[in-house]
Amino acid sequence: MRCYAVLLLLVLTGLPQVAEAGLVTSDSIRPVAAQAGTEIGAPHDRKAVYTIDGSGLNAAGQHNTGPNGQMWLSDFTTTDSIRYDLGAPMMLSGFHVWNYNESGNFTNRGVSSATIKTSADGVSWSATTVTPYPFTKAPGSSSYAGDDYTFSTPVVARYVDFDPVTNFGGPSSNTVGLSEIRFTTPSLITGVTATASSEWLPGNRVASKAVDGSGMSGFADERADSNPGNMWLADIGNIVGRTITFDLQDVHVLQATRIWNYNEAGGSYRLRGVKEFDIAVSLDDSSYQTLVGPGSGGHFGLAMAPGTDGYVLADMIDLGRVPARYVRFTVQDYYGSNPGNDYVGLSEVRFYEYVPEPSTLLIWSLLAGLAVGVGWRRRKR
Ligand SMILES: [Ca+2]
Numbered sequence: 001m002r003c004y005a006v007l008l009l010l011v012l013t014g015l016p017q018v019a020e021a022g023l024v025t026s027d028s029i030r031p032v033a034a035q036a037g038t039e040i041g042a043p044h045d046r047k048a049v050y051t052i053d054g055s056g057l058n059a060a061g062q063h064n065t066g067p068n069g070q071m072w073l074s075d076f077t078t079t080d081s082i083r084y085d086l087g088a089p090m091m092l093s094g095f096h097v098w099n100y101n102e103s104g105n106f107t108n109r110g111v112s113s114a115t116i117k118t119s120a121d122g123v124s125w126s127a128t129t130v131t132p133y134p135f136t137k138a139p140g141s142s143s144y145a146g147d148d149y150t151f152s153t154p155v156v157a158r159y160v161d162f163d164p165v166t167n168f169g170g171p172s173s174n175t176v177g178l179s180e181i182r183f184t185t186p187s188l189i190t191g192v193t194a195t196a197s198s199e200w201l202p203g204n205r206v207a208s209k210a211v212d213g214s215g216m217s218g219f220a221d222e223r224a225d226s227n228p229g230n231m232w233l234a235d236i237g238n239i240v241g242r243t244i245t246f247d248l249q250d251v252h253v254l255q256a257t258r259i260w261n262y263n264e265a266g267g268s269y270r271l272r273g274v275k276e277f278d279i280a281v282s283l284d285d286s287s288y289q290t291l292v293g294p295g296s297g298g299h300f301g302l303a304m305a306p307g308t309d310g311y312v313l314a315d316m317i318d319l320g321r322v323p324a325r326y327v328r329f330t331v332q333d334y335y336g337s338n339p340g341n342d343y344v345g346l347s348e349v350r351f352y353e354y355v356p357e358p359s360t361l362l363i364w365s366l367l368a369g370l371a372v373g374v375g376w377r378r379r380k381r
């Protein structure tokens, strides 16, 4: 019965959200992991991870020409592969690529063509294509802003494979690589507000600082700064049990949350970041359901922030398509060593809703009609 109720809710709440574009907008998300067929280690250091960590990208979203520690390059294979993990299955409309941007003939090492496959679960894969195609060669200049590519039809995917990839040919094309990539999703929930069980008011580190975009800049506003005035911080006390509650203003089927931890510069302030926390969801802000996380005790975990400007490596947490209007984070542990009497906080939080693929949408439409019919008959009794 509970499953039926959730399905009914999914159908009834999911469909209007798809249509209400005003509540949802697009965002470009950073994969949480990259795995290449081959890569080059030290001293030239051109690994797959350098295509997802913001290395070489400036605040204007331009990728520089320095390859070491900032670009991926295959280990002198002209055909190779690279796979991305987004951390949660997301509706994707395309991606933004900065191709291999080392100056001179080395731009011939960029990805010209690729067979692209996507998967929601890492098991079942589907081939897809993009426009424009083939890919555009990088200019080999430090003002390179990258290029957008659009999938032939939007896909729901957690994993995206470029396998095989081939380069542009010509001089120096004895290997293949990329500078950076982001994936475009239409499912960012906007207008979110937040309240907290505690706020450090002398510094105005109120809960709203975690949802208002404060401190965020760069390509797709993905870089958090280290100014604590742009973060939520609970006042001093027992950090265990501190809560921040988000109101999404409407019921959404939640797919993921992206979290920038507390990133204050200087000393050990970043130790005020959340290490373990619980996530609970609610339709009415009264009855909350606690989700089961992957960590010990069923908690969810966050990485520690760097405590520097340009913090790109936010965490991505799969929320498993749970319907909710309210989301509550409850702190269980932090990175400091005095949990009974300290501060704890976060920099910024975003939520993404589940958007079904077009083929699934048709099935949902039929189910919604059925569900409305069932509801009408029940009320008649
Ligand atoms: Ca890079």
Ligand SMILES: [Ca+2]
Pocket (backbone or CB within 6 Å): 209, 210, 211, 212, 213, 214, 215, 216, 230, 231, 232, 347, 348
């Ligand atoms: Ca902020």
